[in-house]
Every structure is written in structure tokens, then in C-alpha cells.
Amino acid sequence: MARLFAQARFIIGALVFVLALAVALPASAQRNSDGSVNPTASSVKEQQLLGTLQRGGSINGRVSIPDQKSANLIHPGGRDWRHFHEVTLRWIGGIAVLGMLIVLVAFYLIRGQVKLESGYSGRRIVRFNAFERAVHWMTATCFIILAITGLNITFGKPLLLPLIGEGAFADWAQWAKYAHNYLSFPFAVGVFCIFLIWIAGNIPNKVDVEWVKRGGGIVGHDHPPAYRFNAGQKMIYWVVVIGGTLVAASGYLLMFPFYVTDIQGMQLAQTVHAIIAVLFVAAMLAHIYIGTIGMEGAFEAMGEGTVDHNFAREHHALWLEQEMARTGPNESQRQPMATPAE
Amino acid sequence: MARMKFLCDADRCIECNACVTACKNEHEVPWGINRRRVVTINDGKPGERSISMACMHCTDAPCAAVCPVNCFYTTADAVVLHSKDLCIGCGYCFYACPFGAPQYPKVGNFGSRGKMDKCTFCAGGPEADGTQAEYEKYGSNRLAEGKLPLCAEMCSTKSLLAGDGDIVAQIYKERVTRRGYGSGAWGWQTAYRETIAS
Amino acid sequence: MKSFLLACMAAVIIATAAGFALSTVQKPADAAYSTTGVRL
Numbered sequence: 001m002a003r004l005f006a007q008a009r010f011i012i013g014a015l016v017f018v019l020a021l022a023v024a025l026p027a028s029a030q031r032n033s034d035g036s037v038n039p040t041a042s043s044v045k046e047q048q049l050l051g052t053l054q055r056g057g058s059i060n061g062r063v064s065i066p067d068q069k070s071a072n073l074i075h076p077g078g079r080d081w082r083h084f085h086e087v088t089l090r091w092i093g094g095i096a097v098l099g100m101l102i103v104l105v106a107f108y109l110i111r112g113q114v115k116l117e118s119g120y121s122g123r124r125i126v127r128f129n130a131f132e133r134a135v136h137w138m139t140a141t142c143f144i145i146l147a148i149t150g151l152n153i154t155f156g157k158p159l160l161l162p163l164i165g166e167g168a169f170a171d172w173a174q175w176a177k178y179a180h181n182y183l184s185f186p187f188a189v190g191v192f193c194i195f196l197i198w199i200a201g202n203i204p205n206k207v208d209v210e211w212v213k214r215g216g217g218i219v220g221h222d223h224p225p226a227y228r229f230n231a232g233q234k235m236i237y238w239v240v241v242i243g244g245t246l247v248a249a250s251g252y253l254l255m256f257p258f259y260v261t262d263i264q265g266m267q268l269a270q271t272v273h274a275i276i277a278v279l280f281v282a283a284m285l286a287h288i289y290i291g292t293i294g295m296e297g298a299f300e301a302m303g304e305g306t307v308d309h310n311f312a313r314e315h316h317a318l319w320l321e322q323e324m325a326r327t328g329p330n331e332s333q334r335q336p337m338a339t340p341a342e
Numbered sequence: 343m344a345r346m347k348f349l350c351d352a353d354r355c356i357e358c359n360a361c362v363t364a365c366k367n368e369h370e371v372p373w374g375i376n377r378r379r380v381v382t383i384n385d386g387k388p389g390e391r392s393i394s395m396a397c398m399h400c401t402d403a404p405c406a407a408v409c410p411v412n413c414f415y416t417t418a419d420a421v422v423l424h425s426k427d428l429c430i431g432c433g434y435c436f437y438a439c440p441f442g443a444p445q446y447p448k449v450g451n452f453g454s455r456g457k458m459d460k461c462t463f464c465a466g467g468p469e470a471d472g473t474q475a476e477y478e479k480y481g482s483n484r485l486a487e488g489k490l491p492l493c494a495e496m497c498s499t500k501s502l503l504a505g506d507g508d509i510v511a512q513i514y515k516e517r518v519t520r521r522g523y524g525s526g527a528w529g530w531q532t533a534y535r536e537t538i539a540s
Numbered sequence: 541m542k543s544f545l546l547a548c549m550a551a552v553i554i555a556t557a558a559g560f561a562l563s564t565v566q567k568p569a570d571a572a573y574s575t576t577g578v579r580l
Binding site: 445446448449452453 | 569574578
């Protein structure tokens with residue numbers, strides 16, 4: 001019995017010894033061959049840190065203050081973002097906006113206004129009701145102010161500041177930023193409403209393919225038929241809905257900095273916001289052109305809600321057919337009786 | 343003219359945060375604004391390193407480049423300062439800064455994040471040197487009195503050096519030569535095939 | 541014209557409402573970055 005205990009003690013002791021050895025083994029990495037400790041064995045090395053930075057990563061550590069963003073020691077990504085914002089974005093924005101303006105001016109000089117071939121008939125038909133017009137104008141006005149104040153962030157310093165001086169420019173930029181941040185809400189509401197009220201008429205179909213193939217009435221003098229919205233308008237619709245959603249989402253990320261994302265996410269949000277915004281501006285310049293001076297009889301549709309019958313016939317023949325076949329208050333003239341009065 | 347620089351000797355920094363406390367006290371920096379902070383890498387492990395970090399007063403300052411209202415300026419001593427009167431609180435300088443130096447009094451960017459605040463190298467701001475107006479906005483202007491930044495002056499181990507770049511480099515070079523290894527300074531391994539862990 | 545004016549008014553009202561709502565969410569740095577040990 002005593003021998004059994006002695007054997008058990010021996011085995012347990014051996015196990016404990018092996019365990020102690022196993023636990024002690026990893027520390028041998030810190031020890032020199034003579035047994036002294038090398039305190040810097042696991043320090044970060046120069047090459048390791050440099051490699052991290054060169055790969056675009058950041059060097060992080062631990063801080064004792066509540067703002068955990070400050071635990072980031074160096075983050076070189078800002079350099080790339082700086083180059084994007086100061087150089088790349090100005091090129092993209094300049095080419096997009098100025099380029100579109102030049103294209104529109106050239107188009108107007110060459111093609112001129114798309115006139116009503118048959119002239120005004122005098123008969124009107126309701127195209128957009130009051131709610132649709134209100135939503136459009138709310139979104140449009142907000143867009144104009146958002147565009148100007150937004151472009152100011154990118155182009156104000158090189159273009160406007162030299163003209164009005166630092167103090168005046170800073171005051172203007174301060175109010176511009178307030179306007180930009182707060183008008184984003186009615187703009188987002190408007191984009192959402194636009195998405196809902198006009199989704200039905202903006203699903204692409206075969207008629208649109210035909211319309212584009214026949215030049216859309218813009219290239220050449222054809223009058224390809226279209227429903228309520230032609231292919232060009234559908235493109236604008238989806239630019240507004242998709243672009244507007246992206247620009248709003250990225251914009252709200254910027255307005256709630258670091259709530260959801262880290263510094264790289266913020267830089268990305270600003271990049272997305274800026275690029276979509278300048279392309280959006282270019283697209284809207286074309287939309288404004290075609291809706292105002294680009295086509296005879298077009299502005300009234302959104303300005304007071306009705307268009308001339310000839311406008312409807314020449315540009316939206318299929319829509320006119322549908323409207324004429326319907327009963328209801330949308331008609332400004334009653335439809336002819338389907339059956340002769342008895 | 344002197345080119346002002348900071349250098350934090352990572353071998354000497356003991357994370358005592360005297361630099362942070364000195365800065366906060368001298369300039370009455372409000373709570374939540376961290377002009378200077380101490381970051382510890384590999385905390386708790388052998389070979390942990392602490393570095394005190396604030397604005398590095400870059401030559402081609404990215405903050406100045408991206409500022410939409412051009413509120414930054416560089417003094418003759420190469421100190422990067424900014425004007426809180428012009429600042430619109432957009433937050434772009436923080437996105438551009440590799441060191442996270444800009445600090446803002448408000449968390450949400452609704453309209454504005456408030457006036458950006460950052461390490462001034464104890465050199466105040468555009469207001470007249472030593473005035474109450476300058477102190478309220480930017481803190482004390484030690485450079486105008488011929489003094490060096492208080493963080494470096496208060497450093498308990500003299501790891502944080504601030505001042506004329508040539509003199510700072512000279513001090514650090516003496517230390518490095520005496521130590522016989524590079525403390526991870528860039529280029530040491532390339533030049534001497536020696537690293538801190540060897 | 542009426543719908544345009546209504547639209548502008550709606551925009552201003554929504555923007556102002558948003559402004560008020562956001563200012564309630566706005567946190568100053570000293571509140572956001574303080575811990576229980578801080579006496580402000």
C-alpha cells in the first residue's frame with residue numbers, strides 16, 4: 001500500500017515537473033543562451049512597422065483615454081485621401097461639370113430647341129398633379145442649394161476664396177455647411193417620395209430600347225413613341241433615385257462621423273459622396289437644360305402641371321393614348337362617348 | 343531660422359503622461375480634447391514601447407491642404423497653426439492627418455463639429471502674442487516668450503524633445519551612439535544590419 | 541407657382557425640424573469622452 005502511494009506520488013510529481021517545464025518553455029524565447037532575459041526579443045522591429053505602413057496599414061497601440069480613435073498612432077491612408085480630394089476630385093468634378101456645360105451649349109447651338117412640329121394646339125392635358133410637382137420642386141430646390149454648397153467645399157478654396165478674401169469666404173462656407181447638412185433631409189425625403197410616386201412609370205421596357213435606337217427625338221428629328229416617361233427620363237429617374245440614395249447614405253455617414261465606421265470608412269464615405277455628387281450635378285445640368293430651354297412646351301409640365309396635346313402626341317404618344325382612353329379628372333376635355341347616345 | 347520639430351525617444355518613454363498633463367494644464371484644454379496623447383505599442387508584452395504623439399507640424403501639412411477654408415498657416419519656425427475664426431468644423435483635417443492630431447469639441451457633424459483644436463507647439467494662434475484673446479482660443483504662447491513646448495520641458499525622462507530640429511537631432515544622435523543600437527530608428531537596420539531585437 | 545412655394549416651405553420646415561432633432565443628439569466632447577470617474 002505504501003509502495004502504491006510512493007509510486008503515485010512519483011508519477012504525479014513527474015507530471016507536475018513536465019507541466020512546469022512546458023509552461024516555462026515559451027519564455028525561453030526571451031532568454032539568451034546564457035539564461036539572461038532579452039527584454040526586447042518581442043519588440044516591434046523597424047522593418048515590421050515600416051512594412052505595415054508601406055502596405056497602407058496603420059500602427060495601433062493602447063491609450064488610457066476614452067477616445068479610442070487616439071489609439072491609432074500613424075495612419076498613412078490620409079495621404080491617399082488628401083491626394084484624391086485635392087487633385088483627383090477636382091479633375092473629375094471639373095471635367096464632369098464643365099464638360100457637361102460645354103456639351104449642352106454646343107448641343108443648343110447645333111441642334112437648337114426641339115420645337116413642336118405642329119405648334120401649340122391649345123388643348124391641354126394634365127401631366128403632373130400638384131403633389132408630384134411639389135415633391136419635384138422641393139427635391140430640385142434642395143438639390144440646387146446642396147450642389148452649390150457642396151461644390152463650394154471642393155472648389156471654393158481655389159475659385160471663390162481669392163475673390164472675396166478669407167474672412168468673407170469662411171463666413172459663407174460656414175453657412176453653406178449648415179445649409180448643406182440640414183437641407184439634406186428634405187432632399188432625402190424628396191428622393192424617397194420620387195422613388196415611390198414614379199416607380200410605376202419608370203420600369204425600362206422594349207419601347208425604351210426602340211426609343212433609344214431611333215435617337216429619342218434628340219439625335220435627328222424622329223418622334224419615337226413613348227409612354228409617360230421616355231428612356232431619357234427613366235435614366236434621369238434612376239440616376240436621381242440611385243445617386244440620391246448613395247449620396248444621402250454617404251452623406252449621413254459623414255454627418256455622424258465614426259458612429260458606424262473607422263477612419264478608413266470615413267475617407268471612403270467622403271470619396272463616394274464626392275464622386276457621386278459631381279456626376280449627379282452633371283446629369284442634373286442636362287436634365288435642367290432639356291426641361292427648360294431644350295424642348296418647347298416641356299417646362300409647363302412641371303411648372304403648372306399641364307402640357308399641350310401636340311407636345312404629348314409628338315413626344316409621349318403612347319401616354320396620350322392611355323390618358324385619352326381613361327375617364328376621370330385628369331382629362332381637361334371629356335372623352336368622346338363610347339356608344340352613341342340613344 | 344530654426345525648423346521646430348518633435349521627437350519622442352521610444353526607448354525612454356515610460357508612459358507617465360506628464361506631457362499630456364502639462365499640455366492640458368498649460369492651455370486649459372477642455373475635457374475630451376486630446377492635443378497630446380501617449381500610445382503604447384505591445385502593451386504588457388516584453389518590448390513594449392510608448393510614444394507621445396501630438397501634431398507633428400508637417401512640412402507639407404495634409405491638414406492645411408484639405409482645409410476647405412484655408413484656415414491653416416505655417417509660421418517662420420515651421421510650426422503649423424490654424425485660425426479658429428475661419429474654421430468651419432468640417433472635420434476634413436482629421437481625415438487627412440496621419441497622426442490624428444485635430445480634435446473637435448462636438449461629436450456629431452451636424453452643421454459643424456465646432457472649432458478644431460490641436461497642438462500648437464505652444465505657439466498660440468493668429469491673435470497677437472500673449473493676449474487674453476489668444477490664450478482663450480489657443481492656449482499659451484510660449485514660443486513668443488522664447489520658451490519651448492511645455493510637454494517636452496515636463497517630460498520626466500527627457501524622451502520627448504521639442505525645439506530646433508538640428509539640436510534635437512544632435513541630442514538623439516548622441517543617445518543612439520551611446521546606446522549602440524538604433525531604437526528602431528528608420529534606416530538603422532539598413533545601415534548597420536542591426537535591429538533592436540538582436 | 542403655388543406648389544413651388546409650398547415645396548420651399550416644406551423644405552425649410554423639414555430642415556429646421558431636422559436641425560432641432562439633431563441638436564438633441566449632439567454630444568460635446570467632454571460628455572462623449574468622459575468616464576464615471578470624471579467630475580466636470
